[in-house]
Amino acid sequence: MLTRTRPLAPASPAGDAPPVIETRGLSKRFGSVAALDGVDITVTAGEFVAIMGPSGSGKTTLLNLLSCLDTPSSGHYLLDGIETAALDGAAQAVVRREKIGLVFQQFHLIPYLSAVENVMLAQHYHSVADRDEATAALARVGLGHRAGHLPSQLSGGEQQRVCIARALINQPALILADEPTGNLDEENERLVMALFQELHREGRTLVLVTHNPDLGALTDRVIRLNHGRLEA
Amino acid sequence: MRRLLLVKALTRRNTRVAVAVAAIVMGAAVVCALTSLYLDISIKMSEELRAFGANFFVGPPPSQTTGQRGIDRTRLAEAIRTLPAEKLVGVSPFLYGLVRLDLGNAVLAGVDFVGLRKNSPYWQVEGGWVAVDFDERNAMVGRRLAQSMELKPGDAVTIVNGDRSFQTKVTVKGIVESGEAEDDQIFVNLSLAHKLLGLDGRVDFAMASLVAQGAEADALAADMNRRLPEIDARPIRKIARSDGQILDKIEGLMALVALIIVIITTLCVNATLTAMVAERAPEIGLQKALGATDRVIVVQFLTETAVIAAVGVSVGLVLGFALAQVLGHAVFSSWVGLRVAVVPLTLGISLISALVAAVVPVRAAVAVVPARVLRGE
Ligand SMILES: Nc1ncnc2c1ncn2[C@@H]1O[C@H](COP(=O)(O)OP(=O)(O)OP(=O)(O)O)[C@@H](O)[C@H]1O
Ligand SMILES: [Mg+2]
Numbered sequence: 268m269l270t271r272t273r274p275l276a277p278a279s280p281a282g283d284a285p286p287v288i289e290t291r292g293l294s295k296r297f298g299s300v301a302a303l304d305g306v307d308i309t310v311t312a313g314e315f316v317a318i319m320g321p322s323g324s325g326k327t328t329l330l331n332l333l334s335c336l337d338t339p340s341s342g343h344y345l346l347d348g349i350e351t352a353a354l355d356g357a358a359q360a361v362v363r364r365e366k367i368g369l370v371f372q373q374f375h376l377i378p379y380l381s382a383v384e385n386v387m388l389a390q391h392y393h394s395v396a397d398r399d400e401a402t403a404a405l406a407r408v409g410l411g412h413r414a415g416h417l418p419s420q421l422s423g424g425e426q427q428r429v430c431i432a433r434a435l436i437n438q439p440a441l442i443l444a445d446e447p448t449g450n451l452d453e454e455n456e457r458l459v460m461a462l463f464q465e466l467h468r469e470g471r472t473l474v475l476v477t478h479n480p481d482l483g484a485l486t487d488r489v490i491r492l493n494h495g496r497l498e499a
Numbered sequence: 500m501r502r503l504l505l506v507k508a509l510t511r512r513n514t515r516v517a518v519a520v521a522a523i524v525m526g527a528a529v530v531c532a533l534t535s536l537y538l539d540i541s542i543k544m545s546e547e548l549r550a551f552g553a554n555f556f557v558g559p560p561p562s563q564t565t566g567q568r569g570i571d572r573t574r575l576a577e578a579i580r581t582l583p584a585e586k587l588v589g590v591s592p593f594l595y596g597l598v599r600l601d602l603g604n605a606v607l608a609g610v611d612f613v614g615l616r617k618n619s620p621y622w623q624v625e626g627g628w629v630a631v632d633f634d635e636r637n638a639m640v641g642r643r644l645a646q647s648m649e650l651k652p653g654d655a656v657t658i659v660n661g662d663r664s665f666q667t668k669v670t671v672k673g674i675v676e677s678g679e680a681e682d683d684q685i686f687v688n689l690s691l692a693h694k695l696l697g698l699d700g701r702v703d704f705a706m707a708s709l710v711a712q713g714a715e716a717d718a719l720a721a722d723m724n725r726r727l728p729e730i731d732a733r734p735i736r737k738i739a740r741s742d743g744q745i746l747d748k749i750e751g752l753m754a755l756v757a758l759i760i761v762i763i764t765t766l767c768v769n770a771t772l773t774a775m776v777a778e779r780a781p782e783i784g785l786q787k788a789l790g791a792t793d794r795v796i797v798v799q800f801l802t803e804t805a806v807i808a809a810v811g812v813s814v815g816l817v818l819g820f821a822l823a824q825v826l827g828h829a830v831f832s833s834w835v836g837l838r839v840a841v842v843p844l845t846l847g848i849s850l851i852s853a854l855v856a857a858v859v860p861v862r863a864a865v866a867v868v869p870a871r872v873l874r875g876e
Contacts, residue, residue: 327874336788336870357792364790375785375873379511380504387500392790396500433789 284311286345287441287472288333293342295328295495302328304495305342310474312440315467317483318476320492326476327445329492333474334367334443335359347440364393368434370444374426376418382429383414386436393437404432408462424455431462442466445476460485501799509803512775519771520811523849526764527815531845532822533753538838539827553589553618553735555582555716557723558704560731569594569703570730578730579707581723588708589617592689595703596696599659602648606684607658609692609702612639618708619677626652626673635691637672641682645674658685660695667691709734761852768856772804776860783864784872793865800861801854808853812846819845 288310295303331337386401408428448456491498591614598607612629659666716734723732827835
């Protein structure tokens with residue numbers, strides 16, 4: 268279902284590593300509002316990139332396009348070499364489950380499933396649920412002992428770490444996080460950020476939307492948006 | 500995992516699920532009860548309705564050549580013997596004449612009380628029936644006649660014949676009401692009628708009640724007429740036809756009630772599922788974000804609906820069969836047997852109703868846009 272096409276020229280600026288994300292003239296309009304206007308970005312494998320910008324500048328819109336939750340009005344988006352703009356809904360769903368791990372500001376855990384079952388849900392839609400693997404992923408984010416707890420029995424920081432474990436479980440090519448620490452206190456913010464840095468050191472590709480310049484400073488590179496355009 | 504999701508999704512919303520299950524139970528129970536009644540009772544019912552008053556006339560030919568009135572009693576007995584015993588519900592001869600009672604004249608009918616009773620299950624009787632056909636001391640009086648003669652059960656009344664040559668005293672055993680000519684008549688047994696009216700050994704005609712109608716009744720009449728030329732036998736069409744009409748009307752009514760209940764069930768299940776989908780929009784958005792395709796979402800909701808329907812139908816079948824017994828006893832005073840056809844019929848109707856109810860909610864679930872429901876506040 269997924270077809271690989273050649274990456275658009277020019278090649279990635281970071282040298283040898285292949286681009287995971289490559290957009291050309293990516294635009295999204297909501298009626299008369301141009302939420303995103305001709306955005307060209309390239310993120311290479313293993314990069315940790317922050318997207319920053321004022322409220323309403325199009326960060327979430329961009330992230331939704333990058334995660335294939337939305338389709339652009341115009342422009343191209345190559346994810347891991349696959350042209351996604353032309354995909355239909357079902358194919359987009361396949362891309363999401365095969366390539367992308369999502370971390371949400373609101374966690375979005377299913378309230379009646381335990382921590383480990385929430386992680387298993389991502390496995391279920393990807394391939395096959397495996398409780399041991401899911402428990403290991405929870406242990407990885409320091410929650411091995413809370414696997415059987417419901418989201419309501421976990422703190423905000425713990426819920427966010429469950430969400431990260433769920434994003435990691437299928438070994439995605441790309442982890443996308445929209446203000447993942449927006450609902451957390453400083454202590455938990457540091458914990459989550461430390462996790463992201465650890466993942467980065469392991470060679471994962473991460474894109475993080477944040478308002479916090481301190482967090483932006485911890486990444487390889489900051490992409491700034493303003494009124495739907497890249498800032499120079 | 501799929502089963503886990505199913506179980507947790509359903510048990511988590513137990514009130515909503517309970518409402519949907521209850522709706523299906525109600526629908527399935529009514530469909531099951533009415534189809535059970537329909538399939539099992541309709542035969543019994545038509546038998547009862549056919550016995551609803553006499554439907555077979557045995558009398559003299561229209562142009563009697565002998566100059567005698569009515570038919571001979573032994574000839575009548577012969578004629579009745581030509582009818583198959585298992586088809587014959589009851590038979591009574593009738594001999595009519597004018598008599599004087601204490602307060603005025605009345606039409607007297609000589610009958611066989613046992614046969615008359617079988618032929619007239621719908622008569623309203625105050626007091627009781629004359630229990631044996633050789634009872635010459637008791638009589639039954641029509642409602643209107645009893646009123647004008649100021650008679651009630653237990654009263655004695657003197658009957659005097661036309662030329663005042665014979666009189667006798669009888670006790671009013673019961674007051675009968677048929678809504679027809681009988682309400683103005685007094686009934687005694689045939690042998691007493693002969694003493695009062697003369698005409699020994701003769702009757703005007705007989706009425707029988709047969710479990711046969713249409714061509715079958717025609718054939719029985721033709722057979723009797725062929726064997727006994729001095730007799731004119733014919734089925735009484737009017738009653739047979741109205742039997743069918745009543746039956747049709749009852750069936751139509753049952754179908755209408757079932758239809759209305761199924762529609763209400765469908766609407767109720769639809770409302771419940773719609774509320775459930777609205778409640779779960781964020782969950783559905785998340786499932787899609789995690790890579791669930793529309794097909795997966797559709798299958799998930801239809802499975803939930805099917806489970807709800809299956810539980811509802813199982814309970815509904817049991818309840819419906821119990822309801823059929825209650826209705827069977829209340830209306831027809833008889834047990835209702837379980838017909839195998841009821842199960843697939845109820846199952847089919849309930850499943851279709853549940854699926855129809857699920858169409859709009861499932862569309863709503865498919866229409867959930869993850870980017871919208873997952874957006875942070
Ligand atoms: N579904 C939508 N319909 C109409 N307009 C929209 C929609 N989604 C976003 N917008 C508009 O697009 C612009 C960019 O929105 P977006 O949510 O991407 O901003 P953001 O950078 O994420 O802001 P914030 O920092 O507040 O989260 C805004 O002007 C917003 O009002
Ligand atoms: Mg945003």
